[in-house]
Amino acid sequence: MRREPFIAAIRFGHGRRPWEPLPADPRAGLLAELENTATRRLTEAELPDLAAIGAMNREDSESMRQGQGRPHQARLMRAEISAALAETLTSAAPFRERLVQFWANHFTVARGKVPYFAGHFVREAIRPHVTGRFSDMLLAVVRHPAMIGYLDNQGSIGPSSRAAQARPRGLNENLAREILELHTLTPAAGYTQADVTSFAKILTGWSIATVNPPFGFVFRAAAHEPGAQSLMGQEFPEGEQGGIATLAWLAEHEATQWHLARKLAAHFVADTPPPEAVAALFAVLRDTRGDLGAVARRLVTLDATWKPPLTKLRAPMDYVLAVLRALEAPAQIAEGLINTSQFLGQPVWNARAPNGWPDQMADWAAPEAIVRRVEWAYGQAGRGAGRDATALAEAVMGPLIQPQTLRAASRAGSAREALTLVLTSPEFQRR
Numbered sequence: 001m002r003r004e005p006f007i008a009a010i011r012f013g014h015g016r017r018p019w020e021p022l023p024a025d026p027r028a029g030l031l032a033e034l035e036n037t038a039t040r041r042l043t044e045a046e047l048p049d050l051a052a053i054g055a056m057n058r059e060d061s062e063s064m065r066q067g068q069g070r071p072h073q074a075r076l077m078r079a080e081i082s083a084a085l086a087e088t089l090t091s092a093a094p095f096r097e098r099l100v101q102f103w104a105n106h107f108t109v110a111r112g113k114v115p116y117f118a119g120h121f122v123r124e125a126i127r128p129h130v131t132g133r134f135s136d137m138l139l140a141v142v143r144h145p146a147m148i149g150y151l152d153n154q155g156s157i158g159p160s161s162r163a164a165q166a167r168p169r170g171l172n173e174n175l176a177r178e179i180l181e182l183h184t185l186t187p188a189a190g191y192t193q194a195d196v197t198s199f200a201k202i203l204t205g206w207s208i209a210t211v212n213p214p215f216g217f218v219f220r221a222a223a224h225e226p227g228a229q230s231l232m233g234q235e236f237p238e239g240e241q242g243g244i245a246t247l248a249w250l251a252e253h254e255a256t257q258w259h260l261a262r263k264l265a266a267h268f269v270a271d272t273p274p275p276e277a278v279a280a281l282f283a284v285l286r287d288t289r290g291d292l293g294a295v296a297r298r299l300v301t302l303d304a305t306w307k308p309p310l311t312k313l314r315a316p317m318d319y320v321l322a323v324l325r326a327l328e329a330p331a332q333i334a335e336g337l338i339n340t341s342q343f344l345g346q347p348v349w350n351a352r353a354p355n356g357w358p359d360q361m362a363d364w365a366a367p368e369a370i371v372r373r374v375e376w377a378y379g380q381a382g383r384g385a386g387r388d389a390t391a392l393a394e395a396v397m398g399p400l401i402q403p404q405t406l407r408a409a410s411r412a413g414s415a416r417e418a419l420t421l422v423l424t425s426p427e428f429q430r431r
Contacts, residue, residue, distance in 0.1 A: 103137065164223075171197070171285075180195070252289055319429060346374060389422045
């Protein structure tokens with residue numbers, strides 16, 4: 001039995017479901033996933049659009065004033081997370097789902113701060129662009145209420161703006177700083193504090209309407225800093241178009257392309273990826289001016305992506321989804337995973353800082369964290385009681401399952417213990 005079909009399911013997706021047919025050509029199958037634009041995606045017919053979300057926010061604000069709490073907030077967040085996890089759990093295009101999760105983490109927002117908009121952000125600013133251009137994704141992200149609210153840009157006022165003359169308020173550099181440091185150039189590009197301040201001035205006026213229509217992004221000219229601004233030696237005009245031009249320039253900067261190439265290689269290849277793999281991804285981003293579909297296709301054709309297998313530790317929610325896919329769990333189980341994500345230390349859309357969840361083995365391999373995985377897996381194995389652990393292991397891992405794991409499972413005291421041994425084995429926890 002060849003190992004490549006199993007590597008494809010594990011490294012590029014969230015693990016194989018036992019009944020899925022093994023592709024004759026796993027590379028071609030992954031490439032077909034990227035080209036298949038007809039795959040189901042979450043739509044506003046299933047979840048609320050910005051206008052409906054804004055109405056919920058307004059109603060909750062009024063409810064709070066009356067001392068009655070926020071009736072919509074928790075219900076909306078649960079619906080968003082459940083729908084997103086159900087999509088990933090059952091998707092026929094798991095490679096696209098992994099890309100959605102990768103880019104949502106790259107552009108982290110925390111639902112603890114923007115609870116009404118985090119779900120809409122992932123499905124409308126991230127999901128449509130995972131095989132499009134990075135510049136388009138960057139613009140959609142920066143203009144979304146979730147990112148603007150998360151990094152407080154709605155309160156950023158240009159020091160010389162009309163709004164500042166009427167009511168002096170400060171310039172907020174949060175959004176500008178994180179775009180430069182995390183989303184695009186990184187400090188390796190050599191930008192200065194003066195560049196951060198200049199960029200923050202460029203982004204003044206980029207604001208949101210979250211309670212009163214029109215909902216979503218608004219450019220407030222009165223709060224915008226007048227005059228051209230310089231960023232790393234490049235001059236950009238005032239106004240909303242100046243901000244758009246700046247983001248386009250940052251998206252296609254070579255420092256940004258190196259950063260994205262390294263991050264993609266670290267996620268899909270190894271914690272410390274081979275330099276030649278990073279260079280290959282960078283070359284695609286440079287030559288295509290940031291075509292994310294092209295760089296995803298290059299990931300599939302990289303030799304380093306296919307060998308050696310199973311070098312990265314699955315992050316908690318990656319592990320959870322792999323276990324549930326192996327056990328053929330129904331989509332309805334997704335709602336309960338909100339508490340699971342909290343228990344395992346990776347609450348959905350709620351990373352502790354703007355740099356998102358870590359992607360290195362050392363960050364997830366603490367003894368207590370592994371013990372919690374075992375506890376959770378034992379509970380899930382109870383749902384799968386009666387399954388033959390060896391047959392399941394071979395169905396979802398193929399030749400990647402180690403003989404010692406199969407031997408241990410065969411000697412277990414019960415079917416549940418045997419299944420737990422398989423699901424918590426070192427090779428199952430890696431990708």
